[in-house]
Amino acid sequence: MIPNRHDLAFRNGELAEGVCVCNRHPHANVDCAHCTIRPLSICGALDSDELCELEGLARHAHFAPRQAIFSQDEAVDAVFNVTAGAARLYRLLPDGRRQVVGFAIPGDFLGLALAEKSVYSVDALTPVTACRFNREAFSAFLDQRPALLRRLYEMAGHELSLAQEQMVIIGRRTAEERVVCFLVGLRKRWARVSGNSVTVPLPMTRQDIADFLGLTIETVSRAISKLARDKLLVVVPDGVRLLEPARLEAIVDG
Amino acid sequence: MIPNRHDLAFRNGELAEGVCVCNRHPHANVDCAHCTIRPLSICGALDSDELCELEGLARHAHFAPRQAIFSQDEAVDAVFNVTAGAARLYRLLPDGRRQVVGFAIPGDFLGLALAEKSVYSVDALTPVTACRFNREAFSAFLDQRPALLRRLYEMAGHELSLAQEQMVIIGRRTAEERVVCFLVGLRKRWARVSGNSVTVPLPMTRQDIADFLGLTIETVSRAISKLARDKLLVVVPDGVRLLEPARLEAIVDG
DNA sequence: CGTTGGGTTGATCGACCTCAATAAAAGTGG
DNA sequence: CCACTTTTATTGAGGTCGATCAACCCAACG
Numbered sequence: 001m002i003p004n005r006h007d008l009a010f011r012n013g014e015l016a017e018g019v020c021v022c023n024r025h026p027h028a029n030v031d032c033a034h035c036t037i038r039p040l041s042i043c044g045a046l047d048s049d050e051l052c053e054l055e056g057l058a059r060h061a062h063f064a065p066r067q068a069i070f071s072q073d074e075a076v077d078a079v080f081n082v083t084a085g086a087a088r089l090y091r092l093l094p095d096g097r098r099q100v101v102g103f104a105i106p107g108d109f110l111g112l113a114l115a116e117k118s119v120y121s122v123d124a125l126t127p128v129t130a131c132r133f134n135r136e137a138f139s140a141f142l143d144q145r146p147a148l149l150r151r152l153y154e155m156a157g158h159e160l161s162l163a164q165e166q167m168v169i170i171g172r173r174t175a176e177e178r179v180v181c182f183l184v185g186l187r188k189r190w191a192r193v194s195g196n197s198v199t200v201p202l203p204m205t206r207q208d209i210a211d212f213l214g215l216t217i218e219t220v221s222r223a224i225s226k227l228a229r230d231k232l233l234v235v236v237p238d239g240v241r242l243l244e245p246a247r248l249e250a251i252v253d254g
Numbered sequence: 255m256i257p258n259r260h261d262l263a264f265r266n267g268e269l270a271e272g273v274c275v276c277n278r279h280p281h282a283n284v285d286c287a288h289c290t291i292r293p294l295s296i297c298g299a300l301d302s303d304e305l306c307e308l309e310g311l312a313r314h315a316h317f318a319p320r321q322a323i324f325s326q327d328e329a330v331d332a333v334f335n336v337t338a339g340a341a342r343l344y345r346l347l348p349d350g351r352r353q354v355v356g357f358a359i360p361g362d363f364l365g366l367a368l369a370e371k372s373v374y375s376v377d378a379l380t381p382v383t384a385c386r387f388n389r390e391a392f393s394a395f396l397d398q399r400p401a402l403l404r405r406l407y408e409m410a411g412h413e414l415s416l417a418q419e420q421m422v423i424i425g426r427r428t429a430e431e432r433v434v435c436f437l438v439g440l441r442k443r444w445a446r447v448s449g450n451s452v453t454v455p456l457p458m459t460r461q462d463i464a465d466f467l468g469l470t471i472e473t474v475s476r477a478i479s480k481l482a483r484d485k486l487l488v489v490v491p492d493g494v495r496l497l498e499p500a501r502l503e504a505i506v507d508g
Numbered sequence: 509c510g511t512t513g514g515g516t517t518g519a520t521c522g523a524c525c526t527c528a529a530t531a532a533a534a535g536t537g538g
Numbered sequence: 539c540c541a542c543t544t545t546t547a548t549t550g551a552g553g554t555c556g557a558t559c560a561a562c563c564c565a566a567c568g
Contacts, residue, residue: 091418091419091422093422093426093427093508094507094508095508097426097427098426099421099422099425099426101418101421101422102418112411112414113408113411113412113414113415114411115411115415119415119418119419120418142404143400143404146397146400146403149400149403149404149407150396150397150403152407153403153406153407153410154367156407156410156411156414157366157367157368157369157410158367159414160366160367160410160413160414160417161367161369161373163414163417163418163421164345164355164356164373164374164417165345165373166421167353167355167417167420167421167424167468168345168347168353168355170421170424170425170468171353171424171465171467171468172347172351172352172353172465172468173347173351174523174524175523175524205545205546205547206546206547206548207546207547211425211426213425214421214424214425214426215524215525216524216525216526217546217547217548218524218525218526218547218548218549219523219524219525221547221548221549222524222548222549224547224548225548225549237533253348254347254348254349428555428556429555429556459513459514459515460514460515460516461514469556469557470556470557470558471514471515471516472515472516472517472556472557472558473555473556473557475515475516475517476516476517476556478516479516479517
């Protein structure tokens, strides 16, 4: 499913004590020096000194599948840097209608807005490991580290761009196009984490995909079945394998 | 339509020379000291010294209705702080389908992502006045002014939140709900600029609204007609007057 | 006064939703 | 390990909301 997910979680646990290379944080329970997703995440903006300081603020966190990381309208006391696993971000309407606004994978930052209350819920799809930062402490650290602030700002801009792209997908594309855009887009995101592959892991359910694309579960299922029937992909356990990435990308790019 | 829009544009023009209060920028052609929307905009984060420096980077800009401010996929050489008027931000698919991703009103910043290429097009709906900043110069200034960077970061977070809200609206709401959400949301945004009012100026066409909500022009027109028939609003020139704001807000909040 | 762009309304159509049945997987407890 | 339940996914049949196509209205404007 997700390569090395459990391995990475285990390794982080193994190195939980006394591994901070700068030796300033003997009780740090994260190991930035050996973090494989560091260049993908906010930490990539830091020099070794800054990294060490941030390391001191970090605590290792683990979430089981379905466990809540944030809850809509509830206070946010910590923010997270996802190092392994996958999570879904969603908003609920009072009558139960749900819109998934995104999926988080390793390298993604949860709590980008640093808001006191979360506007959405986040919960783990697979076992998730993350670096946990107290929100207030992180915010204060940010004020001392313009380079990190700049990095977060750029990530926010990127997220904004993705959100707008999603608006186009939901607002103006057909059901089949939406599914193709989702698969091609997710493949691109996984490529940063685990390298380019025609196999796209899908840690989320069809319902999650439907709620992300503004469709029903049946329509998503039918669209995937049709793509499989047309030999554009094959369904594999916990994912799909794209047989003709180029033709699928052509659908995305018009 | 939009109160004082033309007046404000004229006043800015009138004061085009030698008005910087700190006298450091005798050729500055903007007048931050008398800017009514300053607290709403990025400039609200600056002390008078910083404001003066930023003022030195700013140039007054004016756009006629329909004039392009940014063009999708083209290089961005300047960013803007809108001081008067309204603009639409949209993305086009190669086959012509259009998704409006937002509307800019006074206080809004255009080019938040500071990207080299614009991912969307922006053009003026009404005469627009704005403070123009060279992108590179602004970006460099930003690196010296963490307070401003922080402000932009917060605005980006706010925009991200709005974009996600829009995803919910487009993905999970009915046509009538979408229109109501749009009107109530726009009213709230205008309230910051020109005070609370039950009259919501609509400087955009029905087609723009449709492309914002993922609907057709006919559906938007029918929804507004129905709301008028139900005595929830009346259509006025270039806008609508909300007769029962509370009931409309109840639709938004579920 | 004809033209043009924007808006409204009606009639019909179709993409996607809803409801329903079934199948396949994944837990669960003995 | 195997019945049993629960969850998730697929497929079919029929219904509906919003799209499409078309006619018409109205105000602005050269």
